[in-house]
Amino acid sequence: MSATGSLPSEPERLDVIAVAPHPDDVEILCGGTLAKLVLLGYQVGIFDLTNGEPTPRGSVEKRLAEAEQARRILGVQVRKNIDLPNRVLMDCPENRFRLATEFRRYRPGIILVAYGRTPAASPDHYQGQLIAEAARFYSQLTRWDDRFGHTAPYRIPHLVYVPFPFDAENRHWHSQFVIDITDTIEQKLAAIRVYESQFDASRFQRVEHMIRSVNGYHGARCGFHYGELFALPAPVGATDLVQLVHGSKGSLAPVQLPGKDHLPTG
Numbered sequence: 001m002s003a004t005g006s007l008p009s010e011p012e013r014l015d016v017i018a019v020a021p022h023p024d025d026v027e028i029l030c031g032g033t034l035a036k037l038v039l040l041g042y043q044v045g046i047f048d049l050t051n052g053e054p055t056p057r058g059s060v061e062k063r064l065a066e067a068e069q070a071r072r073i074l075g076v077q078v079r080k081n082i083d084l085p086n087r088v089l090m091d092c093p094e095n096r097f098r099l100a101t102e103f104r105r106y107r108p109g110i111i112l113v114a115y116g117r118t119p120a121a122s123p124d125h126y127q128g129q130l131i132a133e134a135a136r137f138y139s140q141l142t143r144w145d146d147r148f149g150h151t152a153p154y155r156i157p158h159l160v161y162v163p164f165p166f167d168a169e170n171r172h173w174h175s176q177f178v179i180d181i182t183d184t185i186e187q188k189l190a191a192i193r194v195y196e197s198q199f200d201a202s203r204f205q206r207v208e209h210m211i212r213s214v215n216g217y218h219g220a221r222c223g224f225h226y227g228e229l230f231a232l233p234a235p236v237g238a239t240d241l242v243q244l245v246h247g248s249k250g251s252l253a254p255v256q257l258p259g260k261d262h263l264p265t266g
């Protein structure tokens, strides 16, 4: 187990852990939301399943240093590398045990899991989703502590998906939501930019264009400049419709369509 960014004052448990196969996945998928969670006072972790290497211009040391720099930019308290193999990442019991052991150590309230099949990109992405889903289930199992370094069973209350923007599937989610990242989009882009081993200047330009487009689109759907999309494996349950729709901070934003002023009003 190697650890990037394990601080001396590392928190005992984490409110939110984001899980994805490669250092830079989480930044691209939900870096704005992670930075925002930290600003709101939550304890946040990133678990990279692999070190992401080899890549054409990277090295293990360089990639770990980039991941640590990105962690600092986002303000995230903990970043762990689970040290599973890149490029040949597969969902299997041993890999589930490794991740579940870390879940049992950090006992998160929510895990954010990179979601979807990406046939034009690494097959690790889909396998990572399967490992994380299974590890969440394994985390709660009793009478199996020897498989998890003798950590105590822990049930993770919530699983939230973070879909890859280039996912192949036509998804019909039970429920989706968008987090406003207007105030953290630049932090997100700065955290991605540190991955010089992955993005030279022209490649970063393309990635930035993709991120501003995707996050601009999802944000616009909810009246924000920029937003990140999340999905749930089940419908949202609520007992108070008004509280759900307005939100505790008054923030299910009304949709602001461009040119709305020119639309006929009732």
Ligand SMILES: [Zn+2]
Residues within 6 Å of the ligand: 021, 022, 025, 122, 125
């Ligand atoms: Zn990736």
